[in-house]
Amino acid sequence: MNSFIYHSYTRFIFGSGCESKAGEMCRAFDASKVLIVIGGGSVRRSGLLDRVEKSLDDAGLPYGILDGIQPNPIDTKVREGIGMVRSEGYDFLLPVGGGSVIDTAKAICAGALYDGDFWDFYCGKATVTKALPLGVVLTIPAAGSEGSGNTVITDTKTLAKISIRVADYLRPKFSLLNPELTLTLPWAQTVAGIADMMAHIMERYFSNTEDTMVTDRMNEGLLLAIMETSSRLLKNPDDLQARANIMWAATQAHIGIGGVGVEEDWSSHALEHELSARYGVTHGAGLAVIFSAWISVVSAYNPRKAVQLSERVFGVDASLPDNEKIAEGVNRMKAFFRSLGLPVTLAELGVTDPDIDLLVEGLHRNKGEKVGFYVPLDRNLSRKIYEQAR
DSSP states (O other), X not given: OOOOOOOOOOEEEESTTGGGGHHHHHHHTTOSSXXXXXXXXXXXXXXXXXXXXXXXXXXXXXXXXXXXXXXXXXXXXXXXXXXXXHHHTOOEXXXXXXXXXXXXXXXXXXXXXXXXXXXXXXXXXXXXXXXXXXXXXXXOOXXXXXXXXXXXXXXXXXXXXXXXEOHHHHSOSEEEEOGGGGTTSOHHHHHHHHHHHHHHHHHHHSOOOSOOHHHHHHHHHHHHHHHHHHHXXXXXXXXXXXXXXXXXXXXXXXXXXXXXXXXXXXXXXXXXXXXXXXXXXXXXXXHHHHHHHHHHHHTTXXXXXXXXXXXXXXXXXXXXXXXXXXXXXXXXXXHXXXXXXXXXXXXXXXXXXXXXXXXXXXXXXXXXXXXXXXXXXXXXXXXXXXXXXX
């Protein structure tokens, strides 16, 4: 295990009706004018936005709204939000929604206090050294952005989809998690979130760092809990306790605790970002396709963690040869995703004729000639993974 510093200062409030505490919590973190950030019309139709606005009114906090944030969030909405902050004097952001809304708010928080273009942070020209504070009202368990300092934005001109990790400045001050809000999520959104949170765990699990028994077992237990709870949801999507467990699992998957003391990978996310940036696919669904293809390819060069995952999480017979264990583990992963209605090939994802040359070029232009750490991907390996995913 490597040396590490771990610090998560997000205050999590979990349970029925906790969105009514939004105003109180904004006040607790010295907000004086709040910019609410939302996506489409669901938060309005459901009455959630009304409840959040009432809580801000009750706390005596003025507020405005930036709406229209789309899945796979884009730079133009970030710039719009930065303009609103600067012209209207907002000093606290409150995203109400899922990962795209939260990631947009984080980018605004960083960009509003920066003299240059916020994209400088994403393309590596600048580093975030200060940011406005934010809190979260979560509606979609998936990205884990409610507990992390990570944010992913797409540049609409170049279609570069890039993430930054700024734990010291972009972790939310608080996150309000009411699992009842997830009962009305479409099934496709629910299961894409499940694939996303599982990928967040596996990006940390697939590591070359030795002697990580505690972290490995935590990650394996979380994966098993997600799979068991997902099976319950498949039988009864209105199972509130299952929804509650899935919501907390998404947070735990990306809060960083599963990566302490290890060198993380993140090449599968980079591979998927090219897909969702260019083809507009749902991020979690894309990860369900990419991750099994990635394991199939890289385990030929480094089988250790794929063998361990197959045995401990997917229950593959430990007496089998390693290559058979890995193949069976991948098959069981695919079967699990398919049981939820997720795609496991690009064709099933709706990308029937992918431009693999373009995907490989974009990946390495954005991430460098070597991508990831478990098995560093060169262009040849990246191409093999996209081909395997067909």
